[in-house]
Amino acid sequence: MPCFHDVVIIGGGPAGCAVALSLLRSHPGASIVVFSDADPLRFKIGESLPPEAAQLLRYLDASLPSTLSTHLPCAGTASAWTSSSLEEHDALMNPFGHGWHLDRARFDETFRTAARSAGAKFSEARVTAIRRENDLWILESEADGSAVHSRWLVDASGRRASAARLLGLRTRKLDDLLAVHALFSSTSGTTEDRDTRTLIETCSQGWWYSALLPSKQRFVAFHCDAPSAKGAIRTRTGFLDFLHDQTNHLARIMGKHEYDFSAPDDGAPVGPQTTAACSSQLEGWQSQAYFVPVGDAALSFDPLSSQGMITALEMGCILGTELAANLIQLDGFSDERVIVERVTERYAEVWKHFEKSRKYYYSVQSRFDGDQFWASRRVNM
Incomplete structure (x- = not known):
């Protein structure tokens, strides 16, 4: 017998768990399953958490900020970018306080534990096929052969965008x-x-x-x-x-x-x-009904921006809230196209801010202007 859910999320990292926690915060009765087949012990890049993230964690689950004590406080940034000398920015000067250097395996597992406690179900099976029939998403996995049916499908699988790729979608890279x-x-x-x-x-x-x-x-x-x-x-x-x-x-x-x-x-x-580590965007996802990418599956950023984690959490919070409104059928949110348009607009704003920041930081570095790497950054700007 098929299993029916309101939302299926592919990816059990911070982006996927943020969607689940935010949705369940606004709609505790929602049925959510998260497919998370990543090896929890494998080292994963993305070890820096900016100080502003603590507010988002508190919104998702009041207990999450306290878990940051098991990670390492970041004292600030030391950068030899515009010259050979270090320019230092002490965390004491940041109104949000210090950030953290994470044990990513522990951080991600803490998120998954919080999502489970809130009511999300998890599966470690790998999704092998996705299709849409009778206004529902149907997912097949390596679990036991039974299909999972859902109203909404969220791709939070990171840069690999595994759900999007199964749907034939591709990402556009800004660089290599x-x-x-x-x-x-x-x-x-x-x-x-x-x-x-x-x-x-x-x-x-x-x-x-x-x-x-x-x-x-x-x-x-x-x-x-x-x-x-x-x-x-x-x-x-x-x-x-x-x-x-x-x-x-x-x-x-x-x-x-x-x-x-x-x-x-x-x-x-x-x-x-x-x-x-390239900057990229998932293209054409708006053509898929009741489908939204989030985190690196939607937008991937040059690590220089330090924008990946905070954007994944922020958009996870926003998307979860809007999905809850759609499932509850609140006025103005009952049409799934409204959510798609709002998310698309928000992604455009985030990308515009990112490109402006990226152009600035690569333009102020002039010590190696004659070298190919830096010259190519000028061309792509």
Whole structure:
């Protein structure tokens, strides 16, 4: 027998759970199932949470802000962007306070626990097929062969946009930015790394990002165009050599605390990994009835903007509230096209703000104007 639900959400990360929590906050009787087939132990990029996010967490579940105490407070940002010297922005000067460097596995599981407690059901099965029949979405998965029927379908599966791809939709990329990243552990028995700032440093072929994690591991990522992410930099020795050749401040931290690649039993990959970090938009999703993408499945941002997590949470809150209004049939929200149009308008506003910010930050960096990476950023602006 098929299972009927008001809403099916593909993806059990912050975006999907924010939709579920926001919807159930406004409509506790709603029937929601979240398909979350991601490995909860696998390291996931997206370890920085801005201070403004605490308000959104409080809106979704009053207990969520207190769980941030298990993560590492971020002391601010240190950036060697417009010059070789560090420009520092202390969290004490932020009216919202400090942000956090997250244990993403723990953060995501806390979100899922809150959504379960609120009434959302979860499935670890992978959705294999999606079709629309008789004004309902029908989803098939690897679970037991039985189909799940729902009124609304939400794609919160991240950059892979798995639900959208099953529907034949594609994303439009603004660039080909990649992140070559790795986790490091200190081998120094005398100097403990206590620098909890977010560190950003430019070089001729791109820019570096680093953050200390609650595990005391240091996350390091080099952002570059696809051609620069080939060859030696994907090897352990090549990555370290490039880091020490191309950075000053980050190399100093890495040397001072004698960092080396984290061992596999620390939950880290063996060496450098490569992940898409480009800016992109899902196109044509408005043509699908009762379908909305959220988070990175809808809009993916250049990590320089620090916009991905906060936008996923904010849009999750907004979308959940509007879906609840549609299910309750409140005046002005009974037509699903109203929700699609409102979400589309909001995404356009977010993208416009992002592009303005992106253009500004890449334009003020002039030390490496003659290099291909930075020249291409000028062309794309």
